[in-house]
Every structure is written in structure tokens, then in C-alpha cells.
Amino acid sequence: MSKLTDLVSARRTWAWPYVLFLVLFVVLPLLLIFYYAFSTPGGDFTIQNFVKFFHTSEAVNTLIYSMAIAFITTVICLLLGYPAAYIMAMAEFKTPQVMALLFILPMWINFLLRTIATVELFHMFGLPLGEGALLFGMCYDYLPFMIYPIYNTLQKMDRSLIEAAQDLGADKTNVFTKVILPLSVPGIYSGIVMVFMPTVSTFAIAELLTHNKITLFGSLIQRSFGEGGIAMWNYGAALSLIMLVIIAATSFFDQERDHDAQKGGLL
Amino acid sequence: MTNDYIIEVNHVSKQFEDGKYALDDVSLQVKKGEFVTILGPSGCGKTTLLRCIAGFQVASSGYILLKGEDVTSTPPYKRPVNTVFQKYALFPHLNVFDNVAFGLKMKKMEPETIVRKVKAALKMANLTGYEDREVDTLSGGQQQRVAIARAIVNEPEVLLLDEPLSALDLKMRHDMQIELKELHDQLGITFIYVTHDQEEALTLSDRVVVMSEGKIQQIGTPTDIYNEPQNCFVADFIGESNILSARMIKDKKVEFCGKVFDCIDEGFGENEPVDIVIRPEDIYVWDKAQEKRGQIVGQEDDDAEDRVPKGKFTRWYGEVQSCIFKGVHYEIRALTPDGYEFLIQDYHEYLPGTEIGMLVKPEDIQVMKKEHDIYNYFDGEIVKNGKVRFLGADWDVDEKQLESYNVGDEVRVGVKFRDVELQDYEEEGTLSGEVHFILYKGNHYHLTILTDDGDTLFVNTNDVWDDGDRVGVTIAPDHIYLMSREQQRQIEDEDRDE
Numbered sequence: 001m002s003k004l005t006d007l008v009s010a011r012r013t014w015a016w017p018y019v020l021f022l023v024l025f026v027v028l029p030l031l032l033i034f035y036y037a038f039s040t041p042g043g044d045f046t047i048q049n050f051v052k053f054f055h056t057s058e059a060v061n062t063l064i065y066s067m068a069i070a071f072i073t074t075v076i077c078l079l080l081g082y083p084a085a086y087i088m089a090m091a092e093f094k095t096p097q098v099m100a101l102l103f104i105l106p107m108w109i110n111f112l113l114r115t116i117a118t119v120e121l122f123h124m125f126g127l128p129l130g131e132g133a134l135l136f137g138m139c140y141d142y143l144p145f146m147i148y149p150i151y152n153t154l155q156k157m158d159r160s161l162i163e164a165a166q167d168l169g170a171d172k173t174n175v176f177t178k179v180i181l182p183l184s185v186p187g188i189y190s191g192i193v194m195v196f197m198p199t200v201s202t203f204a205i206a207e208l209l210t211h212n213k214i215t216l217f218g219s220l221i222q223r224s225f226g227e228g229g230i231a232m233w234n235y236g237a238a239l240s241l242i243m244l245v246i247i248a249a250t251s252f253f254d255q256e257r258d259h260d261a262q263k264g265g266l267l
Numbered sequence: 268m269t270n271d272y273i274i275e276v277n278h279v280s281k282q283f284e285d286g287k288y289a290l291d292d293v294s295l296q297v298k299k300g301e302f303v304t305i306l307g308p309s310g311c312g313k314t315t316l317l318r319c320i321a322g323f324q325v326a327s328s329g330y331i332l333l334k335g336e337d338v339t340s341t342p343p344y345k346r347p348v349n350t351v352f353q354k355y356a357l358f359p360h361l362n363v364f365d366n367v368a369f370g371l372k373m374k375k376m377e378p379e380t381i382v383r384k385v386k387a388a389l390k391m392a393n394l395t396g397y398e399d400r401e402v403d404t405l406s407g408g409q410q411q412r413v414a415i416a417r418a419i420v421n422e423p424e425v426l427l428l429d430e431p432l433s434a435l436d437l438k439m440r441h442d443m444q445i446e447l448k449e450l451h452d453q454l455g456i457t458f459i460y461v462t463h464d465q466e467e468a469l470t471l472s473d474r475v476v477v478m479s480e481g482k483i484q485q486i487g488t489p490t491d492i493y494n495e496p497q498n499c500f501v502a503d504f505i506g507e508s509n510i511l512s513a514r515m516i517k518d519k520k521v522e523f524c525g526k527v528f529d530c531i532d533e534g535f536g537e538n539e540p541v542d543i544v545i546r547p548e549d550i551y552v553w554d555k556a557q558e559k560r561g562q563i564v565g566q567e568d569d570d571a572e573d574r575v576p577k578g579k580f581t582r583w584y585g586e587v588q589s590c591i592f593k594g595v596h597y598e599i600r601a602l603t604p605d606g607y608e609f610l611i612q613d614y615h616e617y618l619p620g621t622e623i624g625m626l627v628k629p630e631d632i633q634v635m636k637k638e639h640d641i642y643n644y645f646d647g648e649i650v651k652n653g654k655v656r657f658l659g660a661d662w663d664v665d666e667k668q669l670e671s672y673n674v675g676d677e678v679r680v681g682v683k684f685r686d687v688e689l690q691d692y693e694e695e696g697t698l699s700g701e702v703h704f705i706l707y708k709g710n711h712y713h714l715t716i717l718t719d720d721g722d723t724l725f726v727n728t729n730d731v732w733d734d735g736d737r738v739g740v741t742i743a744p745d746h747i748y749l750m751s752r753e754q755q756r757q758i759e760d761e762d763r764d765e
Contacts, residue, residue, distance in 0.1 A: 160356035163323050166343040167350045168370035168421065178369070182360045 033244075036237035041230070049238035059220060063242070066217035070200040073138040074146075077195045078188065080139070081146035085187075086180075088147075089154035100151065103144050111141050115208050122209075133209040138199050145198075146191040153187030154180070197247050217243060272332075273299045273424060273457050274320060279329035281315050281481075287721070289315040290326070291481040297425075302451050302458045306468040307478035308504070313461045314429060316478070320459065321350050321427050334424065344373075348425040349418035353433060355410045357402040363389070363413055364398040370421040388420035391450065408439045415450070425457040432467065444470055465505050469493065477501050494546075498635050499706050499713075502544040509550075509609050511709040513543045513634070521634055524607050524709075528581045528627070532634040542635045542708075547612040549631035551575045552599065555584055555622035580626045585609060587621045601625065607709040643687070643725055644755060647680040649673065655680060655749065659720045660698045663744040678749045681758065684713070684727040686746035689738040696739020700724065702732045716740065 007013050040046045053059050088099050106114060118137050122129055157180070165179045203218030212219075221243065224236030274297040281290040289312045297303050305313040318324040320331060322343030330339040338346055349370070357366050367388055371381045389395055392412040402410060411431060418426055428447075432440045448471055451458050462468055468475045469489040477484045477492060477500075485497045496502035499510055513523035515535040521528050523543060535541060553575055585601035588608070599611040601623055609625065617623055647657035649672045654661040657680045672678065693699035703723070704715040714732060716724040724740065732738070750758070 160352050161358060164352060164356035169344045169373035171344050174373060
């Protein structure tokens, strides 16, 4: 009896379901991807899957194109998002929460539904689907992910720092470039990563908004698993691994920054 | 226009969006090189005044001259003043050197000049060798020094300091006070220093500006402020004091505690009610048992005879309630037979229960004009059901008084300070409010109540309340007096002749 109580009261006991979950749905799939990526359909070790990828110019081009689209999306989101976050955080709005809510409101609706709605909008206004529509849809979907972290850093910034800069002779431009912008860098980095990571691997938006005319890297992976049949799983796993490395690289970059920001962010 | 004032604040008011005045017709002149301290409790408007001078806030009315030039709405970055902020406001993304160099870089100075000036400023702030340190690795005191160096490196005409030492511990604060004073002497520039710490204000400044409720209560040298407070607020805020209601019999004669005392004040009306202040260290005491035929005689080892000044001074007597050793002196509380309590500081111990004699020199009685006397007066209106409306609430009134009025008539309402009753629970009151200011007047407390509508109400009571207590206000129907303005004037005159 007492053994049972000990078991229940021990904190580690409660961690077991999560550990199980992580093993089943994160670690195991990762190991499977590794296994498939480095093996033939027959189960022998090979690096042929990767060789195939680097020798298929279409696949490499798709990767480059996906990254370019993700990059452009991120830049547009930053250019649109920073001023929005700045206005919300700095302007003397009576209710900045209302504005923040309006920005977050579209996120209450599943992004697939939103994307389908966007397609309908394009049809309604007679606009062609394609690269432009794709960029529009991506920015529309991911803009809040850019605004939020930037808004957060700006919001938390000590206002007396702005006054201190003014006091020391900085005009509006200098206050922004010398104080506000450098101090919002951690937010910008988080925003970039939050937008870049999902956009580089997206495929549903591309399929819907371009009528499958543009293939992104995400679509390529999806097709390898979906349409290619079991024979293509190894190749698909290799593509997934390549994507994983790219995303890991960006988030590692972000963690470096986070560390810096913490160092510099404390007063 | 030429004069030696570097800053002139002229009739500046600052009204916030909610209609409250943070500054109410404030005027202040500061000479070049002066060390002026703006002193007051939190919320008195001192920081707002500083921010108006710095340019972070624009006055609603009035104007501010800097070296004779109107800067009322000049943006802060164009003003020849620099500020040391309360929480330092150092730039976390810059190291010590870049923080200090910020202002000089804004002025686009030569890099060599910047290096030279920054080094000099850091040396002055005792921070040589800290150039490359990140500011968040510094202690509170060091950050404070960086903030000072960052301000003085720009060689401002005026240095504004907003409670710069409030975040430091006591010992560090004392050290920094001395350093600031030395810095002021070295630089020879004007310092305007905001603080709520009266000791800091008295120690550091050439002149002290005491503020309360957005108004300047008194401007003067530290000794003036301490020895000759102009009103109860200043007397109570600065140092310990005995504040009593008194009556000016005629020039140089004042009555309190039922006795007439000589004083040195003139120019008050005959029989005018006044307030007096006596500092605890200005009261001479002796053991009444040692008194023989009116002569004050000391014990063999005591020199009471020499200590207590000779002459025809009015004496009064009381019984020691408590006597606490405070390090250098004893703090004695004595109660007179007619119920007045006095706070006395003396180097000798008098045990509780001892009958003591007290005496104060005429020049140590500070007489102040009374701001308000016995009655609260309000504008009121007769409403239905035998009630009168004032202070935004309906009050029951004695029926007899209502006979000569009709519903809708406007009246003056008088309520004696003593007749206002305070209730522990807001809901029990006809009106609710907050205890805003407490003054002990020897035998009662004089409270200022701020009602929720922002009106003030004065209350005399023997009950003990704390600053900020929420209270309900009630007034018995027979204690509400309805009158015309004419009658009010008569009552005021009668009180004087009483």
C-alpha cells in the first residue's frame, strides 16, 4: 500500500505518460526517418537516396525555390509586421489589446479554411492564382507570428530608455535607430524563425493557391509518401531529413540570439 | 532681459486627462550654480515639475524659461539639460563607455574628443577601468555612477536628478550624497534634485522647495524650512514637531494650552486663530519636584538651573508618559492636565510619571496662519424628503432648520470639523472617501478626507486613523447648519471674538 502511495506521490511517476508520448510520437518517428533515409527498400544501408536528390536538378531547384519563397515571405512579414507591432506597442492607444486581438483573430480559424477562403476571394475578384497568390496567402497566414514576438519585446521595453535617449540629444530618428531597434532585435529574430520555419516546409497553401502549378519542397515530400507508394518512402525520408537539418540550423541560430538577448536584455 | 536666473518656472500648471492637476500654478526661480531640491511626498507633483523642465511633459499653462529663453514646448533633445533617471535607464545593449558616449555621439563630436571626455567623466564618477563592462554586470551604486557620468559628460547647464538614490541601500545612499555634493562643487553647474527624503533635501541643498498637492508650500534654505515652516504641512513633513491650534492675542502674544506666551511674530489680527509649531528640541524641561518658590533648582549633579534659560518665560507643566532613549537624546512624551500631548527631546531621562515643567523661548514658537478653522463650508441645495444635497450626497437635516427654505433653494452648509463622524466601513457612510493627510494637534487629530468625487473635508477626531484608510462619512442631522453667505461671514467673525 505504502509503495503505491510513494509511487503516486513521486513526481517522476507523473512524467511517464509524457515520456511515453515523446518516445512514440517524436523519437520513434525520427529514428524511422533516419532508418528509411539511409536504407534501400530492401533494408540495406545506402546513401543513394541523398545522391539521388543532389543529382535531380528539379528537386534541388524546388528546395532553393522553397527557401526563396520562405525568405521573401519572411521579409514581407517583417516589413509589414514591425510597423504594426511598433504602432501597437508605442502609440498611446487606449486599448492596445483590442488591436492585438484583431491581429490574432484570424488565427482562431483553421489555416486551411482561411486558405480556401483566400482562393475564393481571388476567384471573386478575378485575380489569377500563382506565385503572387502564394506569397499573399503565406504572408496573410504568418504575419501574426511576426507581429507577436516583436510586439512583446517592444511592449516590455523600459520607456525611460527612450526618454534617456531624448534627454541625451537623440531626435526621433536616432531614438529609433540607436535604442528602439537594437533593443527589439530579440523579437525580430524570434519573428523571423517563427515565420521562416513553417513557410519553408509548407505545402497545402501552395497546392491550394497555385492549383498545384508550383511545387514547394513540402509538396515534394508529401508526394514521395503519398503518391510514390512504398518504394518512394526512403527517398521521402531523405528529403525530410534534409529539411530537418535546414530548420534545425535556423532554430539553432535563434537560440544563440536568445542567449545574447538574455545577456543584454536584463537591466 | 538679463538676470542670473538660469531657470524660471512661471505659473506652470499641468492638468492630466482625468482633470486632476499634477501642478497647480507653480512658480520657481533657480539661480546659476544653485543646488535646489524639490521635496514632497509621492504624488505631490515634484516629478511632474522636473519632467516639465526636462521636456518630457508639456505644461498645460504657464511657461518655462531656460537662460531667458522660452522652452515650454521645446523637445527634450534640444534643451541644454540632462537627467539622471530614478532607475538609471542605462542602455542595456551598450557597454559603460558607449552609454556615457551616447550624448556626445549624438552631437557628432570627433572620436578623439569623445574618448577624452568620456574618460574624464568616468574618472569624475570613480569608474575608471569600467569602460568595457556591460552595464548589467554592475552593482546598483556603479550603475548610478554611470548614469551620472552619462549626464555630466554633456556639460549641461542644468543637471536634473529624479530621486537618483532611492534604489540604493542606506549606507550607499549616504556615500553617494557626499559624492553628489562634491560633484556639484566641482562642476559648478545647477542641480535640480527631486526627492521624498527630507533628510537628503536638508543635507544637500542650497534651497529646498517643499511641494504638496501640486502646489509649492514653501521655498527656502534648509534652516528656514526647518525653523520657520510656513504651514502645518511643511512643519509636519520636515522633522518632528508639536503643532497646536492657538490664538494670537495681539502682536507678540500668543495663547495656547490655556496660557499666554511671548512670541516674536507680529502682523496677525487680534484674536486671530493660528497654528503654532514648537520643535521637540526647543522645549526645556525640568523636574517639577526640584522647583522651589518658582525657582528652577537642579540636583547636585544636574545643572538644570544653567540649562533652562532665565527670565520671565511662561511655563507649563505635564506628566511624563513615556521616555525613550534614542542614542543621543531621550524622546519624551508629556501630557498636560488639559489633555495636550507634547513631544520633547532632552539629554536627560525623566521617568514616566514624573511631573515636569516646560518652557520655550519666544523665538522658538513659530506662528503660522491657519488655513482653515472650525467649519467646513459647502454649497448645498434643499432637496425633497427633508434632505439637503452637498458633496454629491443627500443628507438628513433637522426639520426646524428647513422651515425657512423651499425645495430647490441654494444654501451654504456649515459642518464643524468635530461633528464629522468617520465610519470603519465605507458602506455605513452617507459618503465615502479616503484619509488623505493626518496632523496631530497636541490633543486631537486633524484629518483631511478626500471624497471619491475629489472634494476635501476636514475632520477633528480623537480616533486614530491611517493615511489611505477608506472611511464612510456621516454627520448627525442636528450638526448640519444651513445658512446664507451673510450668516457664514457672521459666524466666522464670532469665532474670532469667542
